[in-house]
Structure formats: structure tokens, C-alpha cells
Amino acid sequence: MAFREYKVGARMFGFSLGTSMCITLLFPSFDIAASVSTDVALDKQLSAGWDAGFQLKDPLLLGWNKPLKVLVKNDPVTNQPLAEPIYAYVYKPGTSMPNGATHTDSLGEGVKQLSIEQGKVKEAKEASGAVFLINKSGKLPYMENASATRGWTPGDVLKGVADEDISHVGAGKTMFVREGCWWCHTLLPEQTQDWQVFGAPPMLGDFNGESPTAFGSDRKGPDLLHVGSRNASREWMMLHFFNPRLVQPHSIMPRFDYLWGDKDASGQKIDFDKWRAEYNDYREGKNPSPPDVPVPAKDSEARKLIDFILSLK
Numbered sequence: 001m002a003f004r005e006y007k008v009g010a011r012m013f014g015f016s017l018g019t020s021m022c023i024t025l026l027f028p029s030f031d032i033a034a035s036v037s038t039d040v041a042l043d044k045q046l047s048a049g050w051d052a053g054f055q056l057k058d059p060l061l062l063g064w065n066k067p068l069k070v071l072v073k074n075d076p077v078t079n080q081p082l083a084e085p086i087y088a089y090v091y092k093p094g095t096s097m098p099n100g101a102t103h104t105d106s107l108g109e110g111v112k113q114l115s116i117e118q119g120k121v122k123e124a125k126e127a128s129g130a131v132f133l134i135n136k137s138g139k140l141p142y143m144e145n146a147s148a149t150r151g152w153t154p155g156d157v158l159k160g161v162a163d164e165d166i167s168h169v170g171a172g173k174t175m176f177v178r179e180g181c182w183w184c185h186t187l188l189p190e191q192t193q194d195w196q197v198f199g200a201p202p203m204l205g206d207f208n209g210e211s212p213t214a215f216g217s218d219r220k221g222p223d224l225l226h227v228g229s230r231n232a233s234r235e236w237m238m239l240h241f242f243n244p245r246l247v248q249p250h251s252i253m254p255r256f257d258y259l260w261g262d263k264d265a266s267g268q269k270i271d272f273d274k275w276r277a278e279y280n281d282y283r284e285g286k287n288p289s290p291p292d293v294p295v296p297a298k299d300s301e302a303r304k305l306i307d308f309i310l311s312l313k
């Protein structure tokens with residue numbers, strides 16, 4: 001009679017383990033690689049470029065080896081205005097090519113064939129750089145290597161483009177991964193009441209070729225998949241990242257003021273100690289308003305992170 005409960009327990013455990021192994025091994029599984037890229041997946045791949053996590057060309061996650069997402073208003077070759085402005089993904093010479101161009105299988109049936117035959121993605125070479133577009137003219141979207149199809153070079157596209165039309169989405173995603181935003185934020189609204197608050201859940205094909213997906217698993221803050229649609233204010237993001245308590249008095253989000261670097265947009269050195277002292281005076285009621293937040297410099301990490309967050313539409 002001794003240990004009878006344990007014997008029963010061990011058998012129950014063995015039975016459930018066996019059953020679940022059978023389900024795993026015997027049931028037909030869904031082949032994730034069979035999913036077909038949506039235009040969302042193409043945009044993510046092209047704007048983040050090669051891995052946004054650790055990679056040899058960016059070992060410290062500083063946002064190196066990343067493409068630029070550029071709003072193009074004039075045809076870079078003829079300089080004539082385009083009928084409608086379009087986004088181009090600019091890979092300067094030396095930037096690693098996106099997953100979809102090197103591993104075309106990851107695009108999925110249909111999109112793969114179009115990208116190779118009409119988009120000429122296989123002709124894109126790292127040494128000379130390339131400019132990509134998302135072509136949505138047919139039923140399926142595909143990746144187009146505009147350097148091969150239209151003769152657009154990275155240099156031509158970047159010539160005369162205003163800084164505000166350049167978005168550092170890829171480098172910003174690297175900041176998002178590095179700073180651990182995913183400890184508190186998901187990029188995955190679920191099929192529950194989430195719909196009403198955070199917007200529609202993603203589709204399976206939205207993730208083709210994305211690495212890493214940065215879903216997150218826990219929420220201490222809101223889901224961010226569509227945050228750029230709720231709040232497109234660069235100014236608000238700037239205040240909120242410098243110190244979340246400036247706009248949300250009880251926020252538990254840490255401040256990310258160190259992403260500003262040493263200097264602000266006008267080249268002035270940022271005096272963090274002075275800022276802090278004035279902010280403390282404000283909190284104690286000695287100042288009527290908090291000190292101004294410095295505008296992030298063009299090449300600061302703060303600007304890149306904000307570019308990424310605002311791209312989450």
C-alpha cells in the first residue's frame with residue numbers, strides 16, 4: 001500500500017506525456033514556411049534589413065548595417081515629380097541585403113516568383129547597394145529591386161531628400177530590441193477584446209522573413225503594434241521617452257533620456273544634471289512648468305527609436 005498515490009500519479013503523468021507526444025508527432029502540422037508574405041511583411045523586412053537583433057555587422061546593437069526608409073517624391077533618374085510619393089528602401093553599398101532577396105523561399109509561393117522574375121531581387125548586390133520598393137500593382141505584392149528595374153541608385157535616391165522624409169526604422173528596431181522594450185510591451189494584439197483597444201491582430205503572412213519578431217510576452221504597458229495610428233505625434237514621443245512622467249504622471253516606464261547622446265539638434269551640449277534639478281523643482285511645486293526637453297539630434301538613437309515607433313501603424 002505504501003506510495004500508492006505516487007504510483008497513480010506517475011501513471012497519469014506517463015499517460016498525458018505519451019498522449020501529447022502522439023499529438024505532436026502524428027498529427028499533420030502546418031508548415032509555417034508555406035505562408036505567403038503580405039505587404040506588411042515586405043515592409044518589415046525591407047525597412048529592418050538583415051537581423052535587427054545581434055549580427056556580426058552590428059555586434060553591440062548600435063543600429064549599424066541598416067537600410068533607410070525614404071519617402072520619394074521625385075523620380076530619382078529624371079527628377080520629374082512622381083504621380084504619388086512612394087516609399088523606397090535604400091541599401092547603401094555594404095549594407096547586408098534583406099532576407100527576402102537572399103532567401104527568396106521566405107517570401108512564400110507567388111510572392112517569391114514575382115519578386116525574382118519581375119522584381120529582379122536576385123540581381124541586388126551588397127557591394128553596389130540597392131534600392132527596393134514594394135510593388136502592389138497585382139493581386140500579390142512583391143519585392144522590387146528598383147536599381148535593376150528602374151535604374152535607381154542609392155546615391156540618386158538620397159540626393160536632395162529632406163531629412164524629415166528619411167526614416168531610420170531598421171536602426172530604431174535595433175534600439176527597441178536592445179533596450180528591452182519587449183519586457184513591458186507586446187507587438188501582438190490578440191483575438192480578444194484587444195481588438196477594440198489595440199487594433200487588429202496581425203496575419204500569419206505578416207511575419208515572413210522578420211528576425212527577430214519582438215512579439216514580447218508580458219504586458220506592463222500597452223501593445224504597440226499599431227501605436228503610430230493612435231498617436232502620430234513626434235513631439236509627444238519625444239517628451240515621453242525623455243521622461244514618461246512629463247506626459248503620464250504615474251507611468252512606471254523608465255526614462256530613455258540617455259538615447260539623446262551628448263548633444264541636441266542644434267549641437268548644444270545637453271546638461272542632464274541641470275535638467276534634473278529643474279525638473280525636481282517643478283515636482284516640488286517651485287517651478288510652474290517642467291524644463292523644455294531637448295530636440296534629439298538627427299543621428300541620435302532617440303530619433304531612430306521614435307522613427308521606428310511611429311512606423312508601427
Ligand code: HEC
Nearest residue numbers: 179180181184220221222227231244248251252253254256
Ligand atoms: C517597465 C516597463 C516598461 C518598459 C521597459 C518600457 N515601457 Fe513603454 N510603457 C510602459 C507603461 C506602463 C506605459 C503606459 C503609461 C505611459 O504612457 O507611460 C508605456 C507607454 C508607452 C508608449 C505609449 C503607448 C500608447 O498606447 O500611447 C510607448 C510608445 C512606449 N511605452 C514605448 C516604449 C519603448 C519604445 C520602450 C523601450 C525603449 C518602452 N516603452 C519601455 C512600460 C514600459
